[in-house]
Amino acid sequence: MNQCDWINELNTDGYTYVSPNHWDERLSVLRSLILEGAGCEESVSLEEIHHHISPQDINTKRLKVISTINSDQAKLDWLLEPLAPFITKLIGPDCVRQKRVNLVMHLPQDETSIIPNHSDVLTGNSSFEVTCWIPLTKCHIENTMHLFPYKKGEKAYLMPKENEVVLFKHFLKHGNSLNTTNAARVSLNIRFKSLFSPENKKSLLDYFQIWKMSEFTRIGLNEWKNED
Numbered sequence: 395m396n397q398c399d400w401i402n403e404l405n406t407d408g409y410t411y412v413s414p415n416h417w418d419e420r421l422s423v424l425r426s427l428i429l430e431g432a433g434c435e436e437s438v439s440l441e442e443i444h445h446h447i448s449p450q451d452i453n454t455k456r457l458k459v460i461s462t463i464n465s466d467q468a469k470l471d472w473l474l475e476p477l478a479p480f481i482t483k484l485i486g487p488d489c490v491r492q493k494r495v496n497l498v499m500h501l502p503q504d505e506t507s508i509i510p511n512h513s514d515v516l517t518g519n520s521s522f523e524v525t526c527w528i529p530l531t532k533c534h535i536e537n538t539m540h541l542f543p544y545k546k547g548e549k550a551y552l553m554p555k556e557n558e559v560v561l562f563k564h565f566l567k568h569g570n571s572l573n574t575t576n577a578a579r580v581s582l583n584i585r586f587k588s589l590f591s592p593e594n595k596k597s598l599l600d601y602f603q604i605w606k607m608s609e610f611t612r613i614g615l616n617e618w619k620n621e622d
């Protein structure tokens with residue numbers, strides 16, 4: 395898909411798929427961090443992680459994994475770097491990113507993993523943000539996230555190919571249903587917005603941090619700081 399196609403698709407449907415460069419290398423580091431955070435052997439497949447985590451431990455393990463992934467912000471920036479050409483093309487050169495990446499472990503037959511349909515705009519994110527949804531396991535219709543595209547309105551299931559990530563807009567309603575497969579679905583999500591776009595309830599300084607900045611803006615901010 396060329397650059398214009400994915401941007402058109404995002405603007406028309408509210409979501410699209412992109413293939414970042416060097417993404418397989420990043421995925422393997424992310425998978426290792428998740429296993430490390432969950433206290434699992436390196437050889438465990440993420441699809442099988444539910445055999446290594448009891449349902450009552452899932453929330454504690456989930457928090458540990460999130461903390462492991464977010465503990466080294468320089469490493470996280472390196473992990474996210476292949477997304478930069480897409481995000482800056484979409485929202486401009488001055489970008490903030492969500493400070494902490496979120497994790498979803500959607501375990502087979504686990505009712506507590508169900509996320510009801512919602513729009514992130516209604517939970518405090520602004521419609522100027524874009525979410526990057528990063529699958530770490532193969533997605534099946536029965537265990538993936540669904541959303542309701544602008545154009546068609548009916549439910550669509552996210553089915554990215556290997557090494558693809560999903561970009562979607564915050565206004566779209568999304569959620570998931572009971573995972574009726576035997577495989578866990580593990581995915582990450584992180585939000586980006588322009589440094590100069592309006593906020594909703596998630597404030598710029600608490601929820602985000604500067605990710606990319608043009609030299610022009612950097613100089614401008616320094617001059618602005620020294621104006622008085």
Ligand SMILES: [Fe+2]
Nearest residue numbers: 512513514568
């Ligand atoms: Fe959401």
